[in-house]
Amino acid sequence: MKLIVGLGNPGDKYAGTRHNIGFMVVQKLADRCGVQLKKKGHQGFYGVGRVAAQESTLLLPQTFMNLSGASVASAFKACQLAPGDLVVVHDDIDQPFGALKVRVGGGHGGHNGIRHICQVLGCTDFIRIKVGVGRPHPGGDVAQFVLSAFAASEQKALASVIDDSVRAVETVVERGPLLAMNEFNRRVDSI
Numbered sequence: 001m002k003l004i005v006g007l008g009n010p011g012d013k014y015a016g017t018r019h020n021i022g023f024m025v026v027q028k029l030a031d032r033c034g035v036q037l038k039k040k041g042h043q044g045f046y047g048v049g050r051v052a053a054q055e056s057t058l059l060l061p062q063t064f065m066n067l068s069g070a071s072v073a074s075a076f077k078a079c080q081l082a083p084g085d086l087v088v089v090h091d092d093i094d095q096p097f098g099a100l101k102v103r104v105g106g107g108h109g110g111h112n113g114i115r116h117i118c119q120v121l122g123c124t125d126f127i128r129i130k131v132g133v134g135r136p137h138p139g140g141d142v143a144q145f146v147l148s149a150f151a152a153s154e155q156k157a158l159a160s161v162i163d164d165s166v167r168a169v170e171t172v173v174e175r176g177p178l179l180a181m182n183e184f185n186r187r188v189d190s191i
Helices: 018-033 065-078 112-121 142-146 152-175 177-184
Strands: 002-006 039-041 044-051 054-061 086-092 100-104 127-132
Touching: 002 018, 002 065, 002 152, 018 044, 018 054, 018 086, 018 127, 018 142, 018 152, 044 065, 044 152, 054 065, 054 152, 065 086, 065 112, 086 112, 086 152, 100 152, 100 177, 127 152, 152 177
Parallel strands: 002 054, 002 086, 086 127
Antiparallel strands: 039 044, 044 054, 100 127
């Protein structure tokens, strides 16, 4: 069993914002795999099905980003998983828009959702799929930036970025994180 989590904030107000790219990727993965994310539990919406032929639980926490760990830990414990069976998809302002980075373990990099997951689980060695959303202009407010919609130029490429991110998740599940790193960890200067 794998637990695949997309991070974001609940509600229409946040739909389509940079901080919700994790929700977008996991929703697209669910659609692609025919998994309905309609079950309520673990302080989120989830569904169970097969991703890359592997039994998986897909979860969208509804706790708001900064408290994501409560939802993730509930599902993680219920599924009785090892850290290597947890895949978290989230936004990354340290990567340019469209860049992907697959990583196992490490710190939270200033991401409050990842910080809370690490605190609540008491471990950091789970798999992350970091989706680059770019960085605000120097002096710009980071919180305001991640809670804003993608620029018009980015909107044109967003579907492609989400598709690549879905393929990265499937590759992690099917072939493991190291092969996924080799295939997807690259810098994108412009999309």
